[in-house]
Amino acid sequence: MPLPYSTFSEHLDALAARQSGAAALIDQDQPISVANLRARSRALAAGLARLGVQPGHRVAVWLPNCAAWVESFLACAHLGALVLAVNTRFRALEVADILGRGRADWLVYWPGFKGIDFQGILDGVAPEDLARLQGAVALSGANELSPAAVHGKPVHRYDALLACADPAPAAQGNAGVLCFTTSGTTSKPKFVLHDQKTLLRHGAMVARAFGYGDDACVLASAPFCGAFGFATLVGGLARGVPVVCAPVFDAAQSAQAAARHAVTHTYANNEALVGMMQAAAPGAFSRAQLFGFASFTPALDNLLDLAGEAGVPLTGLYGSSELIALVAGQPRDPAEGDVSARHQPGGTLIYPDARVRARDPETGQILPHGQSGEIEIRSPSLMRGYLDNPEATRAALTDDGYFKTGDLGYTLTGRQFVFQTRMGDSLRLSGFLVNPVEIEQVVETLPGVRACQVVGATRQGRIVPYAFVLLHAGAQADAVGWTAACKAAMAGFKAPAGFTVLEAFPSVESANSVKIQKHRLREMADAILSDCAS
CATH class of the missing domain: 3.30.300.30 (ANL, C-terminal domain)
Structure with a gap:
């Protein structure tokens, strides 16, 4: 699908001109307008630029789902910097790997979040893994003290950067902007690189494929640091509908938020959806138009029963870091595919020109529909590649541009498939x-x-x-x-x-x-x- 804009800054400018007062985010029940999100992300970009953040720098963002995560991402996109997304549940070993092997120049984090000893975790990171780090930015409350340094590198306050009086530098063009970390066939995670245009286009396709209207409101049930959560976020941003988020996922609180904000769409693993439905008051999901699930746990039957009682329409999903999540969803309309597979993971690819096939892992032959093999997908949402790892990038792709997912499944058509399990032992x-x-x-x-x-x-x-x-x-x-x-x-x-x-x-x-x-x-x-x- 052609897009008028190839960068987040261009898109945010156009969105602010069209609907400046509309909510872009609802963060812990506080609405943040498009205009406010734009202003804060540009102010942050100016503050980061004053620190020395430049195009091509790598910024590790170690934050939960909150406005600051989105502002940091948009500020880095404006500056042409690359975000290394860090899971808040990671500890010293994993953080050291991302900061060191990811060659992070800067770190944005929330020292006081959720009782996690962020400073202690950073103290456990070996100095050689921080050799490239120039400094850190700490998100702190008005009365909270920020650390003065991380391994001798200066720590700056997030709110001070927002108060920077400098104008934001001119926006950079399309480039690599976000890296997810993923486990591959080796012990070290890979860094999956996506550019701005691909992410924006994917968000627009998610909004179109899953039916976002002007009244849509999307609940972010997964962390923005992963492909699943980011696809949820970028679909809302691309369409200009609010995304409801909270730093910590709580099933009962999420169910209450769904009722309070008239949530129409959310995407989560089936265990999270079961928890939400069990905790929900009657009518909490009365505005639900579509809840998508990834089947990560064996609670599927319970989920279907609960969804039926709550009147929530469900569909199975598929995605990956390399292709971005929500790249496929099982169809609700027979015109889009076999609806009998609706409650199985996998789906119809959301891009009309995307294709899927299954390959026999032993013979290398492409299999007919219905026969299980390794799923291979060709999609416009494909990553730029694995950061600093061209060999792994080449190994992940076929000669004709299909991504080798490492997943076992079977195709129903050239665009629809059913996911069964991982090929290996992941x-x-x-x-x-x-x-x-x-x-x-x-x-x-x-x-x-x-x-x-x-x-x-x-x-x-x-x-x-x-x-x-x-x-x-x-x-x-x-x-x-x-x-x-x-x-x-x-x-x-x-x-x-x-x-x-x-x-x-x-x-x-x-x-x-x-x-x-x-x-x-x-x-x-x-x-x-x-x-x-x-």
Whole structure:
């Protein structure tokens, strides 16, 4: 779809001229108009420019869903800087990787948010990972003190930058503006780079495909730092309809916000939607036009029942960091595809010229509709590439421009498909795709642990990581200490739900190697967690 604007600054200018008083965001129940969002993001751009932020600089934004996240993104887009999106649940190991390998020049963060010891986490980052960092910007309340420095680098107050009297520099043109982090087939996350024009166009297509009218109001249920949450945000920004956000997702509060602000659309993992519907008062979703879900947990049947009782129309979704989330949604209209697949993950690609196919992973042959293989997608929403990693970029694409998703599924048409599972052993934890190698490498640094294998297991309807370990001679198990160490090193949702010591991992010899039988470990973990619950 042709767009009149290729940058967020151009789009925001036009939106402010057309509907300056309309709400662009509703942040903790406080509406922020288009004009106000524009003014604050430009003031912030001026303040950042005074600090020395330049086109091409990399700015790590370590904030929750709030107006400051959006303002920081828009300010960086105006300046031609690249945002490295950082999850607030990340800890020292993950933050160090993003700041160091992502070569961050600047950091924007909220030291007092949610009781998280941001300063302590930063203190745990090795100095070499901050070698390129020029300074940080701290979001603080009026009566809160900001840290003076991070590893000797100056920390500036966010509100002081907003008060900068300088005019904002001239807007930069289209360029790479946002990096999501994603786990690939190695232990290190990749940095998925998207440019402004692609993101804006995708937002416009999301709004069109999911039916945003003038009365639309979108609830942000996922973090803006990930592709799922950002696609929710950019769809609202592109269409000029309000996006409701809060720094912390709470099911009951989200249900109340949906009623209070007449929310029409939201997108979440099915566990989050179940929580919202269970907590909602009667009629809370009376304005709902479409709720989309990604099936990350086994609670689907319960979700369908609850949605039926609440009168909420549901549809399955699909997306990725490389293609941006909401790139596909199962159709509600037979003209758009097979509606019998509506409550399965996957969907019809939202771009008319996008295409999907399934490839046999063993033979390399393209499969007919209905046969399962690796899903490959060609879409205008495709990333620019993996930041600083041209080899990985080339490996992710076919010669004719399809992205190799690494997902197992089958096609229904050239634009519609059903997602089944990951081709490999990656885990969906709290809505995030996590490579178990990341967890295994941390566990293998713990006292007494010689080797580790992590699998996904089901506990109370949720997928959680579970660790099987081999010990050094004479070592003793210390599940309590290991759990505490993992939670200190990684986001809490990555910490194993339990540890079991084995004499050896179950394995089978193939023609080329000895392969660990992860399916047997998953069965063992499910049985252990089931016994614990009974």
